[in-house]
Amino acid sequence: MGKIKRILLTIALLAIVVTFTTQGTLAYYTTTGQATNVVTSGNIRFIVHETTDQGDEFPSEGVTVFPGAVVSKQVSFENDCEHPFYLRAKIVYSANDENLAAENCFKLDIDTQHWLLKDGWYYYNGIVEAGQTTPYLFTKAEVVGDAVNNSYIGKTLNLSVVAQALQSENNPLTGEDVTTAAGWPQE
Amino acid sequence: MKRIACALIALLLVLTGALPALAENGQVTYEGPAGDFVFAPGSEYSLTDLFPNFKDVMPGDSLTQKITVKNDASNQVKVKIYMRSLGAHPDSVDFLSQLRLRVAVAEGNDMAYMFDAAADQTAQLTDWVCLGTLYSGGVVDLDVTLDVPTTLTNEYSQQIGYLDWQFMVEEFPIEKTDPTPPKTGDASDLLPWAIALVAAAALFVVLLVFKRRKQVAEEQ
Numbered sequence: 001m002g003k004i005k006r007i008l009l010t011i012a013l014l015a016i017v018v019t020f021t022t023q024g025t026l027a028y029y030t031t032t033g034q035a036t037n038v039v040t041s042g043n044i045r046f047i048v049h050e051t052t053d054q055g056d057e058f059p060s061e062g063v064t065v066f067p068g069a070v071v072s073k074q075v076s077f078e079n080d081c082e083h084p085f086y087l088r089a090k091i092v093y094s095a096n097d098e099n100l101a102a103e104n105c106f107k108l109d110i111d112t113q114h115w116l117l118k119d120g121w122y123y124y125n126g127i128v129e130a131g132q133t134t135p136y137l138f139t140k141a142e143v144v145g146d147a148v149n150n151s152y153i154g155k156t157l158n159l160s161v162v163a164q165a166l167q168s169e170n171n172p173l174t175g176e177d178v179t180t181a182a183g184w185p186q187e
Numbered sequence: 188m189k190r191i192a193c194a195l196i197a198l199l200l201v202l203t204g205a206l207p208a209l210a211e212n213g214q215v216t217y218e219g220p221a222g223d224f225v226f227a228p229g230s231e232y233s234l235t236d237l238f239p240n241f242k243d244v245m246p247g248d249s250l251t252q253k254i255t256v257k258n259d260a261s262n263q264v265k266v267k268i269y270m271r272s273l274g275a276h277p278d279s280v281d282f283l284s285q286l287r288l289r290v291a292v293a294e295g296n297d298m299a300y301m302f303d304a305a306a307d308q309t310a311q312l313t314d315w316v317c318l319g320t321l322y323s324g325g326v327v328d329l330d331v332t333l334d335v336p337t338t339l340t341n342e343y344s345q346q347i348g349y350l351d352w353q354f355m356v357e358e359f360p361i362e363k364t365d366p367t368p369p370k371t372g373d374a375s376d377l378l379p380w381a382i383a384l385v386a387a388a389a390l391f392v393v394l395l396v397f398k399r400r401k402q403v404a405e406e407q
Contacts, residue, residue: 029264030357031222033217033235034351035233036350037236037350038230040242040244041244041335041343170246
């Protein structure tokens with residue numbers, strides 16, 4: 001075998017060795033997979049309960065009243081979500097005649113032990129845990145005889161309850177009571 | 188005695204059943220060769236969802252999610268596992284852009300975050316990032332942290348955000364220079380079990396011998 005042939009053979013063998021070595025370090029298979037990950041945000045929900053002292057729902061069409069009458073209307077709030085919250089409620093009065101004032105027509109037995117009045121809002125003095133229902137804000141409304149005169153005959157007076165809840169998780173109080181919690185909506 | 192044994196077995200079953208429920212990790216399992224990735228646990232929103240802990244999040248939350256990436260392929264190959272983010276789905280960008288997401292390889296938690304940005308971004312995971320080289324049974328854990336700002340407003344309540352991640356493997360043959368035996372998920376010590384097995388076998392033989400001698404003595 002000539003010298004050149006031996007050199008060529010050596011080079012060829014080296015090439016084969018290098019090729020096998022390289023194949024040994026290259027990836028010989030790849031695959032990919034895709035995950036669709038999901039983040040969801042929660043919310044806070046509550047239910048306003050309006051019942052009579054007989055345990056019935058307060059009639060949505062309202063009741064006929066006379067001066068001095070006492071109407072049973074028990075108002076409470078149920079936490080209907082997985083998160084605890086602070087809660088405040090406001091009572092809004094109105095009449096179907098804009099010439100009539102409704103604010104002074106009712107006297108309510110507000111539970112001042114559990115509800116704190118500030119700036120027109122009644123704040124529940126505690127945290128409403130998931131599934132918990134607050135004590136009644138009030139249980140009856142008396143139609144004030146001095147305020148409801150003959151001009152109210154045949155008219156409709158509305159006593160509405162508006163409430164707002166504020167998450168208590170990650171939201172510690174900065175003061176002594178729930179009125180100091182951060183995040184109450186601006187009016 | 189039977190009652191105690193039954194109670195112990197029941198307790199053991201309860202404990203073993205409860206452990207996975209307590210630690211709901213994301214799982215990415217490569218079942219090669221020529222196999223697919225399997226993602227768990229999934230959710231009602233996505234079968235490949237790796238974020239069971241990031242549901243129903245609230246302002247101010249800082250939540251963590253461990254995700255275990257495992258090579259379940261045969262002993263004949265080792266794999267390099269990579270991941271990248273494709274970002275949020277178009278209709279999820281607004282919501283997820285409010286949240287901060289961080290991802291780190293959980294090597295004692297001393298590694299810098301390989302992803303730290305708004306959750307809708309691809310950021311440092313735009314290109315493939317190698318999580319490591321894994322032998323059969325090898326795992327790498329990811330720590331994912333989601334921060335929800337306290338400033339998140341009501342408009343972002345009850346939102347659903349979709350975020351895609353991709354994983355890729357490159358398979359390599361085992362080489363002579365690779366450590367042996369390959370790392371597996373079971374590191375329990377077999378010696379006590381082996382000793383117990385030998386002792387039980389010896390006891391069995393002794394009992395047989397005694398029984399045989401007794402039989403012979405009775406026959407004589």
